[in-house]
Amino acid sequence: MKASKIYFTMLILCSLMFSCTKLNEDLYSELEDAGSVSKSVDDLLTSAYSTLNGPYQQDNRWALQEITTDEAMAPTRGGDWDDNGIHRALHLHLWNADNSYMANTFNGLGNAIFQGSNVLRFKPSVQQAAEAKFIRSLAMFDMLDLWDQVPYRESLESFKTPPSVLKGQEAIDFIIKDINDAMGALPDKTEAYVANKNAARVLLMKLYLNKGAFLNRQAPTFSKEDMNKVIALAKEITASGEYSVSAPGHYFDNFAPNNDKISTENIFTLYNENGVRGGSVDRTWNTVAHYNMLPGGWNGWCTLSDFYDKFQSSDERRGIYYDYPADTTSNRKKDYHRQNVGFFAGQQYNWTTNKPLMARNPSTAPLVFTPEVTLRTSGATLETAGIRPMKYAYDYSSTGQKNNDWVVYRYSDVLLMEAEAILRGGDGTAIEALALVNKIRINRGVLPLTALTLDNLLDERGRELYWEGWRRQDLIRFGKFLEAWQEKPADASANTLLFAIPAQQVASNPNLTQNPGF
Known part of the structure; x- marks a missing residue:
């Protein structure tokens, strides 16, 4: 085994156990003595x-x-x-x-x-x-x-x-x-999976925007100075000219197998490439897909009907047929054009035959995902309860590691944070904040808002950034995390x-x- 491989194993053990042995110190010396420090x-x-x-x-x-x-x-x-x-x-x-x-x-x-x-x-x-x-x-x-x-x-x-x-x-x-x-x-300009100046600016934006919540999560405050820093950083990112809100019909470009080539929004991502390196991006499918879908999943996670109802039927983000090269199924080749991204609700279809899918047990029951779901499901709803969000278009072209890079930071999030900072007292007008949000909404196929409030901004963040890993942080910052919602009572503490x-x-x-x- 190469010394570097042993070394990486020891690093992982050290990070978990917070202690290292003399062996690790010897390995440092071995790397340096071998002249392999640069590599x-x-x-x-x-x-x-x-x-x-x-x-x-x-x-x-x-x-x-x-x-x-x-x-x-x-x-x-x-x-x-x-x-x-x-x-x-x-x-x-x-x-x-x-x-x-x-x-x-x-x-x-x-x-x-x-x-x-x-x-x-x-x-x-x-x-x-x-x-x-x-x-x-x-x-x-x-x-x-x-x-x-x-x-x-x-x-x-x-x-x-x-x-x-x-x-x-x-x-x-x-x-x-x-x-x-x-x-x-x-670097100013690089592949999104390499740390860059704009990624650093987004991280600073998130820190300044959440600073008041980090210091007092139960009663956050937002200083004008911090909000102005958020706004200034957002304007620097926009001024770089590197990004634009995805054009109508292209929201899911940001999550496609070739999103490293076609996304106009992705600022920082995690690299995924079959045969090279990556993580479990296919969990975005496996955790929610039913066993009989293509490919079959683990029939697990879902969204809640109250959240799903925040979307208008015309909202591209809710779900569309997305035409992309890595879809090698008959859904694309034979022009079935069944929905293949977004929130899967109602009757599901076989993308080979275009016939309605059936559940597994009983096999005579249609596979119809229902809005109604409970934290414990049983009986006839066991396999069908809950609408399933699938944001990353499945990479059928790869039999191994899927090639969709995982999105950490996107330009639409930058605009939404800038609008929020204005609403929270930063320099700017309500009209400017509203325009930032409507720039996104219009491209998603929904009517522009006539006024912007913290409540409808939180809803818009939910619609735009669903399942991207920001919801808890948003709910805390907006003072909503302790409240009751479907299948959860208000927090006792x-x-x-x-x-x-x-x-x-x-x-x-x-x-x-x-x-x-x-």
């Missing part, structure tokens, strides 16, 4: 990017940000999708410190922070160092959002002591400095505005303090 930096940076796949690509972090909201649910279907109640606990806001989604997300983001820092040890180029700092800052931002505690090692020379922990304003200041230090060396720190992490790092209520 190892490239490999280390690629590895740092790749650590983001687990938390982000419809798993772990995604589940914490979506299944806990009014937008997504993972109902228990008879004996399926029970998993000791971890999915129900997320939707009901009844989690504890042993929930595996929290453990996996904490480990995954901690690993990304570690890997980003580790790149800086091996004499990276100025741009490589800047990219590593962006990756580290992105993971730290999510740690801050989810737990308000960010484990961090100033030095990676010794692992005899546990990481220190950054909280609140201290964490915010660290991330802002890290991003600003990196900004000058990041505001403690659920933060997640429980995994028990194993609290036990291994005395600098961590369990969040209140857990």
